[in-house]
Amino acid sequence: MRRFPMWLLLLAWLAAAAAGAQPAPVLARFEGVEPHMGTLARITVFAPDEAAARVALRAGFDRIAALNATLSDYLPDSELSRITREAVGREVEMSRDLCRVLSRAQALAEATDGAFDVTQGPVIRLWREARRLKRLPDAAALEEAAQRSGFRHMRLDARRCVVSFDIAGMQLDVGAIGKGYAASEALAAVTATGVRSALVAVSGDLAFSDAPPGQPGWRIRVHDGDIGEVGVPAVLRLTQAAVSTSGNVEQHLDVDGRRYSHVIDPASRTGLLDDITVTVVARHGVDADGLDTAMGILGVERGLALVERDPDAAALVVVRKDGVVTARASSRMRTLAAAQE
Incomplete structure (x- = not known):
């Protein structure tokens, strides 16, 4: 067996240690906005330089565009x-x-x-x-x-x-689940370029990976701060998750003093009349996006029972009626809130 001098082995070890001890590259924040899926899609990345950021952003937006060509009604x-x-x-x-x-x-x-x-x-x-x-x-x-x-x-x-x-004349509308799917899939495309810290927002659907440099997580607002003593802070710091919020703030119809949400209850064939806002945290946007709509239609009790059956989901439900605000959080949402302290 060939033996190497001890000093040569020591030099090799020192060189390897020095190489491993090199400081991590400084990451800068880059952001892009493009119109997709009938709304504005926004992607934020932390990358070592503009060239890497440009590649990551393009990958994310191209994935959203491709999904729109697949999922659009x-x-x-x-x-x-x-x-x-x-x-x-x-x-x-x-x-x-x-x-x-x-x-x-x-x-x-x-x-x-x-x-x-x-x-x-x-x-x-x-x-x-x-x-x-x-x-x-x-x-x-x-x-x-x-x-x-x-x-x-x-x-x-x-x-x-x-x-x-089974029947002719059917039409599908995946708007209540497709944007969440697109957000998480765009995030996966960004991650595949080597960018590990990113956030994708497609309207009210967010997907995000590792935390920004020096931070414990992405700052995600889950309510407006006027919901009483429910025990959930307005802003959570989260990583590796998706968040979706559904309500009637942006899209609604006002007729004869009543507000009809854009979310339709199949049982009544009518837009929801209750002022209910649901925010769901899940692993993938397809789950967060679908659950927040489903919970809004089911109502508070049945909606919370639904999300409690999903071990990877957490939800906050806020109902406003006659000037009174009522908020309920699922057990896993309370756990997420406790972890922020």
Whole structure:
């Protein structure tokens, strides 16, 4: 066996130690904003230089754009629009992305007995038009649209990624789950470029990875601070998670002194009347986004019971009625809040 001089081994060890002791590169904050999915998408990254940041931002925005081409119900040539035309009475193959979104949507539909239902596209379109015209939808038109809706009319085989529809004229709307999915998938695309600390915001859906340099986590606002003694601070410091908030603040219809939310209850075919805001923290945006909508439709008690069954989710529900604010937090949300102290 060849023996190396001790001094040579020592020099090699010192060189390796010196190399390993090099200070980590200084990370700077970079941010980009682009219009996608009918809203503004914002990506924040901490990268060693502008070139690395540019690559990361482009990867994230390109992923969102690609998902919009898959999930949009506004684009007639999107994959979502195409399958509703082609899969009537026969199975049609889907992309991995659409399969994942529809699989999660169907699981939520089953868990909520249809309170969450992405097949309500015909009904939702009538309410979109109503918001534009500032008047309630026609009752007969809503009744007809409801006949072309219903999650049990969508046959999904997640293992083979195929779907079919029992009846013609169905339309899917994954707006209540798709933006959250896009946020987390864009974050994964950013991470794949080597950027480990990033945040993606697609409207009210956020996904984020490691904390910013020198910080314990990303500062995520979960309420406005006027919810009483619920024990949850307005801002949480979080990492490696997704957050989604649903309410009627931005999209609603006001008619005859009543405010109708853009969130539609399939049972009544009507926009929610209660002023309820739900914020959900989960591992992936597809879960956070779907749960906050489902909880808003189910109401406080049933909604909290739903989220308590998910070991990876936490929720805060805020209800405003007659000037009184009531807030309830799930057990895991209280645990997250306690960890901030």
